[in-house]
Amino acid sequence: MGKVKVLAEDLVSLISAGEVIENPSSIVKELIENSLDAGADMIDIAINEGGIRTIIISDNGSGILRDDCPICLQRHSTSKISTKQDIDEIATYGFRGEALASIASVADVRIITQTEEEETGSLIIARYGETPDVTETSRPQGTTIEVTDLFKNIPARRKHLSNARVESQRIQEVVMKQAAILPEIGFRLQRDGNTLIDCPPNQGASDRIASLWGIDIAKSLVIVDHSSRKIKVTGFVATPPVSRGNRSREYFSILKRPISDERLSRAVESAYSTTLMKGQYPICALDISMELSKVDVNVHPTKREVRILDIDNVSDVVKEAVQKAFGKSDDVLETVTLQSSLDVNIEPASVESIAELSHTRSPQPHEDQMGVAPLVEQTLLEPSAEGSEEGSEVDFLGGVFKILGQMHNLYILLESEEGLLIVDQHAAHERVLYEQLRTEVNQDRVAVQELLQPFILSLSPKDAEQIVELAGTLESIGFTITSFGGNEVSISTLPEILGRTASENELLTLVDRILDLGSKEAANTFMDNLVKVTACHSAVRAGQSLNTDEIRDIIVELSTTKSKFNCCHGRPSMIRIRKEDIDRSVGRMGPDAISRYKSRHGLK
Numbered sequence: 101m102g103k104v105k106v107l108a109e110d111l112v113s114l115i116s117a118g119e120v121i122e123n124p125s126s127i128v129k130e131l132i133e134n135s136l137d138a139g140a141d142m143i144d145i146a147i148n149e150g151g152i153r154t155i156i157i158s159d160n161g162s163g164i165l166r167d168d169c170p171i172c173l174q175r176h177s178t179s180k181i182s183t184k185q186d187i188d189e190i191a192t193y194g195f196r197g198e199a200l201a202s203i204a205s206v207a208d209v210r211i212i213t214q215t216e217e218e219e220t221g222s223l224i225i226a227r228y229g230e231t232p233d234v235t236e237t238s239r240p241q242g243t244t245i246e247v248t249d250l251f252k253n254i255p256a257r258r259k260h261l262s263n264a265r266v267e268s269q270r271i272q273e274v275v276m277k278q279a280a281i282l283p284e285i286g287f288r289l290q291r292d293g294n295t296l297i298d299c300p301p302n303q304g305a306s307d308r309i310a311s312l313w314g315i316d317i318a319k320s321l322v323i324v325d326h327s328s329r330k331i332k333v334t335g336f337v338a339t340p341p342v343s344r345g346n347r348s349r350e351y352f353s354i355l356k357r358p359i360s361d362e363r364l365s366r367a368v369e370s371a372y373s374t375t376l377m378k379g380q381y382p383i384c385a386l387d388i389s390m391e392l393s394k395v396d397v398n399v400h401p402t403k404r405e406v407r408i409l410d411i412d413n414v415s416d417v418v419k420e421a422v423q424k425a426f427g428k429s430d431d432v433l434e435t436v437t438l439q440s441s442l443d444v445n446i447e448p449a450s451v452e453s454i455a456e457l458s459h460t461r462s463p464q465p466h467e468d469q470m471g472v473a474p475l476v477e478q479t480l481l482e483p484s485a486e487g488s489e490e491g492s493e494v495d496f497l498g499g500v501f502k503i504l505g506q507m508h509n510l511y512i513l514l515e516s517e518e519g520l521l522i523v524d525q526h527a528a529h530e531r532v533l534y535e536q537l538r539t540e541v542n543q544d545r546v547a548v549q550e551l552l553q554p555f556i557l558s559l560s561p562k563d564a565e566q567i568v569e570l571a572g573t574l575e576s577i578g579f580t581i582t583s584f585g586g587n588e589v590s591i592s593t594l595p596e597i598l599g600r601t602a603s604e605n606e607l608l609t610l611v612d613r614i615l616d617l618g619s620k621e622a623a624n625t626f627m628d629n630l631v632k633v634t635a636c637h638s639a640v641r642a643g644q645s646l647n648t649d650e651i652r653d654i655i656v657e658l659s660t661t662k663s664k665f666n667c668c669h670g671r672p673s674m675i676r677i678r679k680e681d682i683d684r685s686v687g688r689m690g691p692d693a694i695s696r697y698k699s700r701h702g703l704k
């Protein structure tokens with residue numbers, strides 16, 4: 101006898117449920133979509149124990165007709181499609197007829213529903229493994245679905261759920277993403293009796309975002325509205341410096357279906373180009389609308405993945421849309437790198453190579469007086485404060501360097517006999533502060549700055565809760581963070597190094613980066629990373645202009661660090677260009693070349 105057999109129906113539905121129902125948040129997502137498909141404009145969600153114990157979703161949609169009640173829990177039962185052609189033109193969120201059946205096969209489900217056409221409503225009780233029981237009841241028009249004891253019959257799956265806090269945060273993200281896209285629909289989310297999200301129907305887009313993300317972000321929003329190549333991008337982006345320390349506030353949707361796609365993130369990030377520093381990410385909520393036939397929502401059972409058939413085009417239009425919102429044109433300057441135009445040998449500096457660069461200066465013939473243009477145009481450089489030779493010199497690496505100035509407010513330029521040393525001002529200062537704070541933490545003597553006026557940050561409810569949970573750890577590096585009620589937290593002390601520069605925006609970004617660490621780092625590396633991000637946020641910025649004294653301070657402090665050649669994230673903090681490489685690149689071959697030049701120009 102053969103070994104292959106067709107699985108029993110209940111086993112099949114259990115297996116397929118696994119594809120749709122991963123955790124409580126996937127149930128919430130499916131049920132919200134059903135409510136939206138039913139035309140609801142108010143969706144009320146209440147969860148207990150992260151949704152593992154109960155999820156209750158009520159809507160004011162069409163309700164379910166009596167005759168449909170026994171069927172709607174069966175697999176492949178749907179009111180949304182009936183022919184093959186319908187699938188290609190699908191405009192509803194659901195159509196597979198799988199969600200309710202899947203949920204009912206992994207949890208107990210109770211549905212109370214009332215339509216406009218029928219006088220009495222229905223109560224459906226579905227217990228795992230039993231035929232659903234339908235009786236009469238009544239309620240205002242709409243549907244309430246209660247899901248209890250998820251995976252109670254499948255301990256192996258239940259074991260894989262996260263704790264209630266994490267599961268409820270996932271649910272919050274699902275509701276926030278949906279609510280951000282649909283300001284006309286009201287959403288409420290309660291967790292164990294506490295209201296986390298409360299957005300009335302018919303809000304304007306920026307009021308909606310203010311309800312979800314806090315007023316500070318809402319104030320910085322710029323409207324995006326751009327169409328090209330039959331693709332329309334609408335929504336908004338926050339103007340820098342308002343930004344986050346991770347991608348958690350980059351919201352994208354296609355035809356009002358939330359999606360995440362790294363290529364779209366990169367498109368938006370590239371539109372911001374250099375206005376955000378490394379480690380900062382845009383805040384945006386953008387909806388892309390395009391012909392339905394160019395989108396395949398059918399790729400993934402949970403519809404988490406929507407395949408865009410022409411993603412390159414779409415990414416380009418998204419980038420244009422964001423640039424247009426900022427009033428920028430697309431004629432990005434071709435930046436020619438020094439490397440390619442001069443073929444100069446540029447290398448990250450190492451201990452030995454730097455030593456060569458640091459010989460004390462000896463008097464040099466001023467070759468540029470002979471009419472040869474200097475390599476680095478002086479106009480690029482900040483004039484040194486004192487103007488005197490002595491004032492612009494700094495001891496570094498056992499030698500003396502002349503401070504030439506700053507380039508593009510990014511790099512410090514130092515000259516020695518051997519050539520040019522280019523120091524990344526942010527990386528260098530970050531290294532200084534990292535080592536300083538690390539030592540303070542190790543010796544338990546972090547210098548703390550009390551704020552006269554605490555910063556009050558308004559965060560998402562989830563972020564507020566998480567950062568308060570980390571308060572104990574954060575205190576040991578100088579932050580005093582307490583809950584200020586609702587979504588707000590108060591920060592009353594800061595590590596002193598940060599106190600010099602902190603602003604509300606800065607702190608918001610820092611909080612994001614800390615939360616990002618908190619979720620993925622083991623406790624022992626958490627502290628080190630905390631010190632790194634704090635140093636990063638306290639350091640002088642790329643883009644900040646520095647005078648000669650400030651440059652000297654950074655270089656002098658840098659000279660005392662243990663690992664001066666790298667920033668604390670491992671990037672090189674300086675590079676050198678040898679004079680002989682520059683000479684070779686411009687064809688200056690030494691004394692012979694000089695005398696040839698002189699005789700050609702009749703110079704003595």
Ligand code: ADP
Pocket residue numbers: 130134135137138159161162163164172177178179180193194195196197198199200201242243
């Ligand atoms: P699908 O959404 O793919 O059609 P579901 O299993 O999610 O499949 O739902 C099955 C059917 O139950 C839907 O087609 C719809 O007719 C009905 N239904 C489910 N939820 C609701 C609701 N909240 N309001 C009205 N009808 C609903």
Ligand code: MG
Pocket residue numbers: 130133134193194195197199200
């Ligand atoms: Mg559905």
